[in-house]
Amino acid sequence: MLEIKxxxxxxxEEEKTILKGVDLxxxxxxxxxxxxxxxSGKSTLSYVLSGRDGYEVxxxxxxxxxEDILEMEPEERAAAGLFLAFQYPVEIPGVGNMTFLxxxxxxxxxxxxxxxxxxxxxxxxxxxxxxxxxxxADMLKRPVNVGFSGGEKKRNEILQMAVLEPRMCILDxxxxxxxxxxxxxxxQGVNALRDAGRGFLVITHYQRLLDHIKPxxxxxxxxxxxxxxxxxxxxxxxxxxGYADILAEVA
Amino acid sequence: xxxxxVKQDATEARLAVMQVPHASGWxxxxxxxxxxxxxxxxxxxxxxxxxxxxxxxxxxxxQAIEAATFTPDEAPMFGEIxxxxxxxxxxxxxxxxxxxxxxxxxxxxxxxxxxDTDIHWARDVYGILEARGxxxxxxxxxxxxxxxxxxxxxxxVSGKAEKPINLTYHHKSVSSDAVLHHVVKLDTGAELTLLExxxxxxxxxxxxxxxxxxxxRFHHVRTMGRDHERRAASHxxxxxxxxxxxxxxxxxxxxxxTRNECVIELTGDDAVAHVAGACVGDGNFxxxxxxxxxxDAVNCxxxxxxxxxxxxxxxxxxxxxxxxxxxxxxxxxxxISQSLLLDEDSExxxxxxxxxxxxxxxxxxxxxxxxxxxxxxxxLRARGVPKGIxxxxxxxxxxxxxxxxxxxxxxRSEINGRLAAxxxxxxx
Numbered sequence: 001m002l003e004i005k006x007x008x009x010x011x012x013e014e015e016k017t018i019l020k021g022v023d024l025x026x027x028x029x030x031x032x033x034x035x036x037x038x039x040s041g042k043s044t045l046s047y048v049l050s051g052r053d054g055y056e057v058x059x060x061x062x063x064x065x066x067e068d069i070l071e072m073e074p075e076e077r078a079a080a081g082l083f084l085a086f087q088y089p090v091e092i093p094g095v096g097n098m099t100f101l102x103x104x105x106x107x108x109x110x111x112x113x114x115x116x117x118x119x120x121x122x123x124x125x126x127x128x129x130x131x132x133x134x135x136x137a138d139m140l141k142r143p144v145n146v147g148f149s150g151g152e153k154k155r156n157e158i159l160q161m162a163v164l165e166p167r168m169c170i171l172d173x174x175x176x177x178x179x180x181x182x183x184x185x186x187x188q189g190v191n192a193l194r195d196a197g198r199g200f201l202v203i204t205h206y207q208r209l210l211d212h213i214k215p216x217x218x219x220x221x222x223x224x225x226x227x228x229x230x231x232x233x234x235x236x237x238x239x240x241x242g243y244a245d246i247l248a249e250v251a
Numbered sequence: 252x253x254x255x256x257v258k259q260d261a262t263e264a265r266l267a268v269m270q271v272p273h274a275s276g277w278x279x280x281x282x283x284x285x286x287x288x289x290x291x292x293x294x295x296x297x298x299x300x301x302x303x304x305x306x307x308x309x310x311x312x313x314q315a316i317e318a319a320t321f322t323p324d325e326a327p328m329f330g331e332i333x334x335x336x337x338x339x340x341x342x343x344x345x346x347x348x349x350x351x352x353x354x355x356x357x358x359x360x361x362x363x364x365x366x367d368t369d370i371h372w373a374r375d376v377y378g379i380l381e382a383r384g385x386x387x388x389x390x391x392x393x394x395x396x397x398x399x400x401x402x403x404x405x406x407x408v409s410g411k412a413e414k415p416i417n418l419t420y421h422h423k424s425v426s427s428d429a430v431l432h433h434v435v436k437l438d439t440g441a442e443l444t445l446l447e448x449x450x451x452x453x454x455x456x457x458x459x460x461x462x463x464x465x466x467x468r469f470h471h472v473r474t475m476g477r478d479h480e481r482r483a484a485s486h487x488x489x490x491x492x493x494x495x496x497x498x499x500x501x502x503x504x505x506x507x508x509t510r511n512e513c514v515i516e517l518t519g520d521d522a523v524a525h526v527a528g529a530c531v532g533d534g535n536f537x538x539x540x541x542x543x544x545x546x547d548a549v550n551c552x553x554x555x556x557x558x559x560x561x562x563x564x565x566x567x568x569x570x571x572x573x574x575x576x577x578x579x580x581x582x583x584x585x586x587i588s589q590s591l592l593l594d595e596d597s598e599x600x601x602x603x604x605x606x607x608x609x610x611x612x613x614x615x616x617x618x619x620x621x622x623x624x625x626x627x628x629x630x631l632r633a634r635g636v637p638k639g640i641x642x643x644x645x646x647x648x649x650x651x652x653x654x655x656x657x658x659x660x661x662x663r664s665e666i667n668g669r670l671a672a673x674x675x676x677x678x679x
Contacts, residue, residue: 050633053625078635090630094648100631103644108635143648144630160634 007060020224036221079111083166151182158189187212207239285397315454318480342429380488384514400432420449427452437467450476493519527656532565561597584614
């Protein structure tokens with residue numbers, strides 16, 4: 001599904017190299033987790049894949065279902081089925097949550113040559129998905145993320161994911177700022193979307209999210225590279241011993 | 252004090268090509284007094300404090316600069332609303348295109364039809380609010396209007412007006428130079444929604460005086476038409492009684508020169524005055540909002556909300572003042588003026604002012620200029636919204652605080668629709 005090969009990325013403004021050769025393949029139906037200490041390049045990877053400005057790819061490639069995504073505009077990547085759940089969802093005063101989501105869904109459908117969804121069908125869909133995530137009508141009416149608590153923002157991300165039905169989901173520290181109950185709710189939302197045709201890349205600092213979203217593969221990232229790959233037990237090792245042992249081992 | 256020679260000459264040159272329209276009785280007295288004010292003040296020049304950012308020459312010079320007319324391709328503004336429709340073509344009342352000047356709760360007369368009356372309610376308003384609005388801050392184009400207005404309507408609202416009154420201004424002659432003056436008087440507890448739309452003339456000088464008695468409510472929504480070449484100077488003078496409400500919103504799309512002044516006097520306790528504007532300009536667009544709100548009573552609220560979207564070298568000006576007089580305690584004053592600059596060629600000039608002589612008041616003001624929020628734009632795009640549509644969504648969101656000042660949902664959505672269409676045309 002997602003294939004990243006030898007990806008090298010610099011910051012445009014500072015001439016600083018962040019990713020120094022990332023290799024990673026996520027197959028459809030699988031959940032991969034990336035763990036790693038602060039500054040290892042995890043969030044940069046998610047931004048580069050989703051097309052944020054400010055990064056320069058100096059070498060390597062990233063493809064989604066065989067298509068080169070690095071040449072695409074952010075909206076083209078979304079239409080191709082890539083979704084980034086933001087670590088810090090952006091507040092957009094003046095744009096209603098429903099208007100935003102419907103515009104996004106129909107823009108993606110249009111880009112794929114599909115028919116736009118009617119207002120009635122859309123309302124039904126959002127209400128149904130919102131209910132599972134305990135997102136009420138009031139939250140849907142408010143401007144995008146404005147006045148939302150940390151938990152509400154993250155639930156809103158998962159709602160967008162559920163409505164847009166991407167085939168590759170990247171979750172960037174979706175657990176940050178969540179209490180245990182909110183984390184369970186978010187994890188349930190993600191698990192409900194697990195599907196043979198969909199891949200997940202879950203970026204996190206902590207093992208606890210992975211108690212709720214069980215990964216198939218765990219990668220450890222350090223200094224801009226994947227330094228170790230293993231099964232779920234690797235996350236437990238991090239939880240118990242920290243990163244120091246692993247980093248020492250691969251150094 | 253004698254006027255500077257340049258100003259004196261410019262004023263005389265302008266007056267030389269105009270004629271005070273015929274009137275006898277009270278209207279003649281009002282016009283003569285206004286003419287004397289013009290002669291004493293002189294017409295605006297670039298050296299005047301409130302004309303530093305907007306060049307007044309083309310508004311003052313004897314002949315109007317020609318302005319191409321424009322045939323709109325959109326449905327007529329407010330066309331779906333049940334209204335009393337009054338039409339002016341190049342500043343002249345068009346009886347055939349207009350509805351009968353009558354309605355439940357209102358009386359409507361043409362200004363010229365009262366030119367020879369001895370007694371009329373309008374004598375207590377016509378030129379009176381304008382004259383009060385000359386201090387502080389001179390508004391000579393408004394005095395010129397009072398002296399020279401050739402048409403306009405006098406609207407007296409005695410109860411709750413059943414329908415909105417809609418004044419439509421068509422611009423059909425490339426050289427028309429129109430001067431219109433309207434007077435609106437709302438009795439105690441009366442209510443009126445006044446709609447205005449259209450570009451009016453190649454050059455347009457329009458004044459409206461609004462007297463709002465205790466407990467009365469006046470809503471005003473105006474759109475200035477998409478004619479680009481026309482030049483307009485407009486004034487609104489409003490005086491508010493106790494517990495009365497004044498709400499005015501203006502949409503301006505296009506226009507090489509627009510100067511909209513609004514002078515509001517809160518004279519009764521617990522009155523509320525909101526004045527808002529949204530403008531979108533592209534290229535050689537110049538738009539100036541000059542607002543002056545005076546609090547002269549206790550516990551009044553005023554809001555000024557002005558948003559401008561500027562691109563391709565368009566220029567926006569905001570001069571807004573809140574004056575809180577001694578004794579106007581518990582004043583709640585708010586003023587915000589913001590511009591969204593869509594490129595580096597556009598320009599926004601703002602002069603916010605507060606002058607406060609009471610000690611128990613809450614007044615806030617803010618002014619910003621900025622580009623589209625890149626974070627928000629990326630977020631929308633990352634969800635699949637194409638850049639152009641995402642930019643428009645962000646732009647409409649920027650304008651929303653001003654547009655949301657319109658209470659009526661139908662009117663608000665009509666304005667939002669026009670703004671969205673304006674943006675969409677520029678995306679293609």
